[in-house]
Amino acid sequence: xxxxxxxxxxxxxxxxxxxxxxxxxxxxxxxxxxxxxxxxxxxxxxxxxxxxxxxxxxxxxxxxxxxxxxxxxxxxxxxxxxxxxxxxxxxxxxxxxxxxxxxxxxxxxxxxxxxxxxxxxxxxxxxxxxxxxxxxxxxxxxxxxxxxxxxxxxxxxxxxxxxxxxxxxxxxxxxxxxxxxxxxx
Numbered sequence: 001x002x003x004x005x006x007x008x009x010x011x012x013x014x015x016x017x018x019x020x021x022x023x024x025x026x027x028x029x030x031x032x033x034x035x036x037x038x039x040x041x042x043x044x045x046x047x048x049x050x051x052x053x054x055x056x057x058x059x060x061x062x063x064x065x066x067x068x069x070x071x072x073x074x075x076x077x078x079x080x081x082x083x084x085x086x087x088x089x090x091x092x093x094x095x096x097x098x099x100x101x102x103x104x105x106x107x108x109x110x111x112x113x114x115x116x117x118x119x120x121x122x123x124x125x126x127x128x129x130x131x132x133x134x135x136x137x138x139x140x141x142x143x144x145x146x147x148x149x150x151x152x153x154x155x156x157x158x159x160x161x162x163x164x165x166x167x168x169x170x171x172x173x174x175x176x177x178x179x180x181x182x183x184x185x
Contacts, residue, residue: 037141038134039085075154124174138153
């Protein structure tokens with residue numbers, strides 16, 4: 001029996017330079033969106049995205065195809081996001097309103113994202129713990145299966161299913177709605 005991603009691995013060239021270009025074309029937006037969703041900072045997400053592809057380039061020859069390429073890239077992305085957000089929260093953030101005002105660029109894209117950030121659902125989602133946010137994002141936005149989420153996050157598939165269930169419950173409770181019928185056990 002072949003590994004889950006072996007057919008997909010064969011579609012990529014052995015040469016890391018060419019494979020990198022193909023990966024960036026196919027999955028660059030997904031990696032960037034995942035990093036942005038996790039960090040909430042466009043510039044940090046861009047830095048993480050570049051680091052993801054740098055790491056993928058360096059370890060391409062060692063990638064055995066035991067998962068899909070996107071699953072592999074998502075795992076790298078999540079690990080980097082966890083590392084970067086842990087470092088960022090440990091470092092001192094400016095609290096002077098003058099300094100904070102200088103950091104605002106006011107682009108149309110950032111204004112639109114700020115408006116989206118104020119929506120009730122996204123506010124509720126942001127209040128969930130990172131493991132719950134991760135599984136909801138990967139399941140509903142990236143359309144990963146629970147198996148792919150388990151591979152990407154490094155936790156057992158049963159844990160993924162449990163987190164999905166609890167995350168849905170917490171969202172529903174927070175929005176004063178009942179849990180959907182198919183999520184009840």
